[in-house]
Amino acid sequence: xxxVEQHPSTLSVQEGDxxxxxxxxSDSASNYFPWYKQELGKRPQLIIDIRSNVGEKKDxxxxxxxxxxxxxxxxxxxxxxxxxxxxxxxxASSNQAGxxxxxxxxTTLSVSS
Amino acid sequence: xxxxxxxxxxxxxxRGQDVALxxxxxxGHVSLFWYxxxxxxxxxxxxxxxxxxxxxxxxxPSDRFFAERPEGSVSTLKxxxxxxxxxxxxxxxSSSxxxxxxxxxxxxxxxxxxxx
Numbered sequence: 001x002x003x004v005e006q007h008p009s010t011l012s013v014q015e016g017d018x019x020x021x022x023x024x025x026s027d028s029a030s031n032y033f034p035w036y037k038q039e040l041g042k043r044p045q046l047i048i049d050i051r052s053n054v055g056e057k058k059d060x061x062x063x064x065x066x067x068x069x070x071x072x073x074x075x076x077x078x079x080x081x082x083x084x085x086x087x088x089x090x091x092a093s094s095n096q097a098g099x100x101x102x103x104x105x106x107t108t109l110s111v112s113s
Numbered sequence: 114x115x116x117x118x119x120x121x122x123x124x125x126x127x128r129g130q131d132v133a134l135x136x137x138x139x140x141g142h143v144s145l146f147w148y149x150x151x152x153x154x155x156x157x158x159x160x161x162x163x164x165x166x167x168x169x170x171x172x173x174p175s176d177r178f179f180a181e182r183p184e185g186s187v188s189t190l191k192x193x194x195x196x197x198x199x200x201x202x203x204x205x206x207s208s209s210x211x212x213x214x215x216x217x218x219x220x221x222x223x224x225x226x227x228x229x
Contacts, residue, residue, distance in 0.1 A: 006155075032216045043117075043220045044156065044204070051216075089155050098144045098163055098210060100172070101218060103155030 006104025117221035136205030143210030
């Protein structure tokens with residue numbers, strides 16, 4: 001089955017710096033890759049996703065890139081702000097609606113002002 | 114609009130007790146998922162419903178775990194004879210199951226279960 005590895009497990013940056021979180025997956029059938037942000041005690045929130053027919057997607061300060069050949073995808077946050085501090089999870093699933101998401105172990109991002 | 118809701122938000126059970134966790138998905142969402150999130154880990158899949166049909170229960174850790182969605186909307190996850198290793202946050206997610214947005218899963222706030 002699918003296995004998703006996520007790095008780093010913790011990331012500390014200064015406000016205004018960029019942050020990059022990387023994930024690799026094992027199943028070549030996976031073609032949907034969402035990213036979730038989870039604040040302490042809160043629900044995971046979908047912040048951006050990408051499908052395998054595109055290599056990059058951007059939404060304001062966040063962007064995701066996908067390399068299907070290498071089976072890895074990354075989250076890029078520019079101009080980080082203290083409110084970006086949270087745990088970020090990447091996930092992967094195959095190309096059918098209703099397929100379970102397989103999550104990475106998460107990255108704790110701390111943005112200091 | 115209303116998102117996914119779950120109740121109770123917190124549940125403390127003595128070892129051996131049965132518990133029932135409720136999920137109200139986004140109205141009209143066809144797909145409903147249950148995940149288990151241990152402390153410091155990512156969510157792990159438990160089971161999936163399409164309307165009232167349970168199409169995948171491969172993630173349920175034992176036969177003490179049972180889920181249902183009898184009318185294709187509200188779902189209940191039941192854990193019988195709870196054990197300490199069942200302590201976790203139980204998350205429910207729903208997706209429309211239709212069209213281009215069919216993949217997007219929206220999560221509820223979770224139920225934190227503590228077994229003492």
